[in-house]
Amino acid sequence: MRLPSHPLRWLVSACAVTLLAAAAAATPSVDAAIEPQQITLGESAQLTISTSGSGTLSVPLPVVPGLEFRVVGQSRQVQIINGTSFESTSTLVRVTPEEAGIFTIPSMSPKSPPLVLRVTPSNGSGSSAPNPGGSQGQTPLLPGAGGANGIRLTADGSAFVRLGIPKHEIYVGESIPVEIQVGLRDGFVASINGLPKLNSSDFTLNNLSNQPERSAKIIDGKQYTLLTWRTLLAAVKPGTFSVDFETPLTVKIRRRPQGDSMLDDLLGDPFMQNFFGMTVPKNITVTSPATAFTVLALPTQGRPADFGGAVGNFKIGTDISSATAAAGDPLTLRMHVSGAGNFDRVDSSMLHTGGEWKTYDPKATFKATDPVGYRGEKTFEQPLIATKSGPHTVPPLAFSFFNPDTRRYETVHSAPLNVTVTPSAAEYAANQAPPPANSAAAPAGEAPDGLRPDHPVTGSRASTLLPPYFQPRYLAIPSVFSLLFAAGWMALRRRERNAGDSLRARERARSQRIRSLLETMSAASGAGNAALFLTSARSALQHDLSARWQIAPEQVTLEEIDARLGADADHGDIRQIFALADEANYSGHAPNATDFDRWTQVVGRRTSSEQPS
Amino acid sequence: MSRFPAGCLLAILCAIAPLSFATQKSVQAQSPAQTPAQPQQRSPSQVQPPAGYSAAALYNQANAYARAGKPGLAVLNYERARLLDPGDPDIDANLRHLRKTSRLPPDSGGTFARVAASVNPQILAWVGLAGFLAAGVALLARRRYGVHRRKLAAAAVVGVLLAAAAAANAVALWPTVHTAIVIVHSAPVRVSPTSTGDPLFTLTEAHSVRIRAQHDDFMLIQTAEGRSGWVSATDVAAVVPRR
Numbered sequence: 001m002r003l004p005s006h007p008l009r010w011l012v013s014a015c016a017v018t019l020l021a022a023a024a025a026a027t028p029s030v031d032a033a034i035e036p037q038q039i040t041l042g043e044s045a046q047l048t049i050s051t052s053g054s055g056t057l058s059v060p061l062p063v064v065p066g067l068e069f070r071v072v073g074q075s076r077q078v079q080i081i082n083g084t085s086f087e088s089t090s091t092l093v094r095v096t097p098e099e100a101g102i103f104t105i106p107s108m109s110p111k112s113p114p115l116v117l118r119v120t121p122s123n124g125s126g127s128s129a130p131n132p133g134g135s136q137g138q139t140p141l142l143p144g145a146g147g148a149n150g151i152r153l154t155a156d157g158s159a160f161v162r163l164g165i166p167k168h169e170i171y172v173g174e175s176i177p178v179e180i181q182v183g184l185r186d187g188f189v190a191s192i193n194g195l196p197k198l199n200s201s202d203f204t205l206n207n208l209s210n211q212p213e214r215s216a217k218i219i220d221g222k223q224y225t226l227l228t229w230r231t232l233l234a235a236v237k238p239g240t241f242s243v244d245f246e247t248p249l250t251v252k253i254r255r256r257p258q259g260d261s262m263l264d265d266l267l268g269d270p271f272m273q274n275f276f277g278m279t280v281p282k283n284i285t286v287t288s289p290a291t292a293f294t295v296l297a298l299p300t301q302g303r304p305a306d307f308g309g310a311v312g313n314f315k316i317g318t319d320i321s322s323a324t325a326a327a328g329d330p331l332t333l334r335m336h337v338s339g340a341g342n343f344d345r346v347d348s349s350m351l352h353t354g355g356e357w358k359t360y361d362p363k364a365t366f367k368a369t370d371p372v373g374y375r376g377e378k379t380f381e382q383p384l385i386a387t388k389s390g391p392h393t394v395p396p397l398a399f400s401f402f403n404p405d406t407r408r409y410e411t412v413h414s415a416p417l418n419v420t421v422t423p424s425a426a427e428y429a430a431n432q433a434p435p436p437a438n439s440a441a442a443p444a445g446e447a448p449d450g451l452r453p454d455h456p457v458t459g460s461r462a463s464t465l466l467p468p469y470f471q472p473r474y475l476a477i478p479s480v481f482s483l484l485f486a487a488g489w490m491a492l493r494r495r496e497r498n499a500g501d502s503l504r505a506r507e508r509a510r511s512q513r514i515r516s517l518l519e520t521m522s523a524a525s526g527a528g529n530a531a532l533f534l535t536s537a538r539s540a541l542q543h544d545l546s547a548r549w550q551i552a553p554e555q556v557t558l559e560e561i562d563a564r565l566g567a568d569a570d571h572g573d574i575r576q577i578f579a580l581a582d583e584a585n586y587s588g589h590a591p592n593a594t595d596f597d598r599w600t601q602v603v604g605r606r607t608s609s610e611q612p613s
Numbered sequence: 614m615s616r617f618p619a620g621c622l623l624a625i626l627c628a629i630a631p632l633s634f635a636t637q638k639s640v641q642a643q644s645p646a647q648t649p650a651q652p653q654q655r656s657p658s659q660v661q662p663p664a665g666y667s668a669a670a671l672y673n674q675a676n677a678y679a680r681a682g683k684p685g686l687a688v689l690n691y692e693r694a695r696l697l698d699p700g701d702p703d704i705d706a707n708l709r710h711l712r713k714t715s716r717l718p719p720d721s722g723g724t725f726a727r728v729a730a731s732v733n734p735q736i737l738a739w740v741g742l743a744g745f746l747a748a749g750v751a752l753l754a755r756r757r758y759g760v761h762r763r764k765l766a767a768a769a770v771v772g773v774l775l776a777a778a779a780a781a782n783a784v785a786l787w788p789t790v791h792t793a794i795v796i797v798h799s800a801p802v803r804v805s806p807t808s809t810g811d812p813l814f815t816l817t818e819a820h821s822v823r824i825r826a827q828h829d830d831f832m833l834i835q836t837a838e839g840r841s842g843w844v845s846a847t848d849v850a851a852v853v854p855r856r
Contacts, residue, residue, distance in 0.1 A: 321681070325681070449679075451679055451710060452676075452707050453676075453703075454673040455673060456669060457669040457670045457673065459667070460665075462666045462697055464853075465693055466853050467734040467735075468735060468738035469734065469779070470783070470790060474742075477742060481745070481746055481749060484749075485750075485752075488753045492753065492756050492757055
């Protein structure tokens, strides 16, 4: 290519390129895309038509037999470049099939290829009924006036209630998880005054939590707060029914009709209206679009005898607490039923008594793996006892349920369990043979498991394992008797001490008496009163000897003296004092002074300890 | 008055006998709610077992736990059975077998403990008490009366020996009264009576520990090696249940 060399040629070339580019840009272009390209009958797809170019573009909706096209949203963007306006539009179209099949949507422009939408029949139903709610998690929330997409906004667009369900054809007793969404436009709804309420007596609904899931969503450019409850819905009788939910709300409404003033037009947004205090609260009830259900009765044909009303898809497994046990010992047989369905109707009587097993009523526990209890595992635990020893087999357990997917009853079986039962203590003792003399087996009286056999339970029982030494009632007895012994010991010692005291008192009195008599003797000796002297001397000797002989002083007579003092050196003198005292009293004979001194020495020698100082 | 010692001793024994008898018979009047703690798993045929503790029943339960592979509960019930019937050789044999097969440490009791604890405390306690009373009465009578002094001295010596035997038995049983058995597969021992924090160490099932204190749902324990810490009360069980 030859390049322009003159400046004027340069300018002409630049203008030509610019004009060609502008012309190319001004040429309208249309692009279209559909998502998803494969749906199930009852669901909807979204067709997005994008146009760009100058001027106002108008794209007619395609017409395809069996498909319904409805515009649900449109956006437009205008740019002015060099005085030329360029417009970009994006149109959202909801495509709802009326029947299953492969549909071809004609191309919107010559350059774009035609679009293909594959529609498969709905799972298990085969029905061509429309699906207002769409499949859970697949149909986006779209604003609209009707309930075709599961959303019906209130007249002022403040709130909506949407019911998300997996299918519309269910069986009596079958539980299906449902999702109830309440959309509250931010700044427009003052409060929600209650939980969503089911408006149908043909269905039962599990309890709703007071704490729903909370999320935010933008619908048609407006911010909504979504409150989501998940629960289980079940039909109670066959037929065709419709279900809707309602929720009481308090919304803020305008005080004056829109359009009364220019200010209202300027402040049409609820945020602005609230800000300027132009709203008042009002209680309303928001109702979801009615959702149609076809409830089928469970077939009677082929119903197993042990069918208990479980509807869903389940599988079972079994295990046992121990593979070895002694006869009479309890074992625990467990059956695990896992899957999805109405677990509240999952029940089993498990193993029945008979043969080598004695069984008891099972107990069931359920552990859900989802928030609504639709999926999980229910475990049945049954105590059982082997009545005989030997190798035993726990027979397979069966569980019957109705599978709504396959539309027939199914019975699943568990695997048999092998258990080795050793003899019980009584059985072992009864069957035990005397061991051989040189046997190297277990010692006598020892079971095969190495343990000595059980004992017969006889005799009295103790109220406590605490040894008596540490029981307060026992400890009180030696404590009390210790005190008693101590008291008795002290009483004996006191008694002995008192006895010694009286003896000493008598001794003191005797000594005092002797001293008094000795003084009388001395006085009588000085006065020459022989009778008084000898009488006092005899009395002093009587007191002294009576203390030695532990007898009364009056009992100390001449005969007693002769008997007890026969070998004593003073025997003669003492005897003579007694005789002279009698003689002085009765005959009046008085000894001389020499005799006084002699007798005084004799008495003083005998009573030396009591001599006055 | 010479009949005083014999009459006094007879009166004392007559006073003790109803107390001793009441200890045994009071079990019969207990309601099921006051019965001792039962094992966690029991035979359905024993839904309403007789009230009170029986050495044979505890021994049988221990055997059942041993066969079911629960050495902790088995050791616990063997120890309890041994408290009531220490002379039963089957209990000791099965306990030794269980410790051996479960690779548990052997019984750490010394010779004194084994000998002193080999007598039935339910009997020796009352025999020792009778000896104590006989010794006391004999000593008092010997001091009060001067007759039969040698016979009374001999009676006092015999009584003191019986009381000493009972006291030795009580001393030997004291550790057992404060012993607990780990009844779970592993019991974490922590530095404080809380469930948070890393454990100091972990006790394995059927280990014997000594109870030092209790706080709420935790027990302060001490192992045979001298290590101490707090363990959850649900992980261990006292040989002598605490009321």
